Amino acid sequence: MHGPASSGWLLVALCAATGAYCVLRMRSGAAEQRRSAGGEAVMGFGMAGMAVPAAVFTPPGWAWPGYAALFGAVGLHSLWAARSGRHHLHHLVGSGAMVYMSVVMTVSPAAVHGHTAAHGGSGVPLLTGALLLYFAGYVLLTGVRLVPVAAVDDGPAATGWGDRPELARACRLSMGIAMLAMLLTM
Template sequence: MHGTALSGWLLVAVCTATGAYCLLRLRSDCARARSSAGGEAVMGFGMAAMAVPAAFAEPPSWLLAGYAGVFAAAALRAGWLARARENGGGHHLHHVIGSLAMVYMALAMSAPGGHTAHEGHPGAAGGVPLVTGALLVYYVGYVLTTGARLLPAAVTPRGGGTLAWRARPELTLACRLSMGIAMLAMLLAL
């Protein structure tokens, strides 16, 4: 991705931490939480891998094609799960959009000039402006709505007991918010 090395490493750290928490959520007792946690873990770790600054390790084109393949498969899985509305279908639609956005970014990065814009070709590295713009609008809306849902932080566990780390709804929302912000940063750096 373009941008400073510091912002790239911060994205790597945030996305890795989010992916790790999502792996922890896979142990939840709730099938719906486990269903979305797997897709979010793949997204978190995939975003971390793609956010590694190009100055540190410029990925070969075959690796970018691999990213595109993994996220295309993730989009198909999320689309399959989205058809079942009773199992969190709406959130799985978000996973479809996110996975397809990752495919788009991997393909844009693997295109000639995908890592650095050449002089005289300022738009060579940005993908298709209309697609990038649509994804930016979607993720701005997603970040704002997720952040608004997180604001009433007075989430109390049912029955007055304490919740395990893997079942904290406010942490799940915070992870989703941080991945949405990270996706915005990656799209802006494209």
């Protein structure tokens, strides 16, 4: 899943910064925003850990099944939370993508580092392609939704910078872009 070292470090920095901002968003006064920010922080830090260039650090064999278990649990939580709002379904898809990438790394870590053995040389696997399409659409939709938020303020003013909706959307946009980058290297 790791590409060139320079782009890998940029991906690590983006995901870690996003995770850190999501931790700060957990101080929000709105309970739903705190829960959402917590899930996004786990996703951001998990993506940062998975994106560390393999030339610098090769995780032990137990790390990939550990990631799969962690994001499987996050996915179950998202599935349970989807009862109250459909935006949790995106968290479910993201967790599923992380489980998928972890399983691929568990089964064939060397194949994912640029060789075609991970999918038999026959092109992009169907699940990877579906996830790429989903996240590409998500990135485009979130980017479009991001533009008018700063220009239109229909509600009361946010109480703090952690409660600003355009920053939360920018956080989600950056994680969507990072997920696309990680899936492209599969």
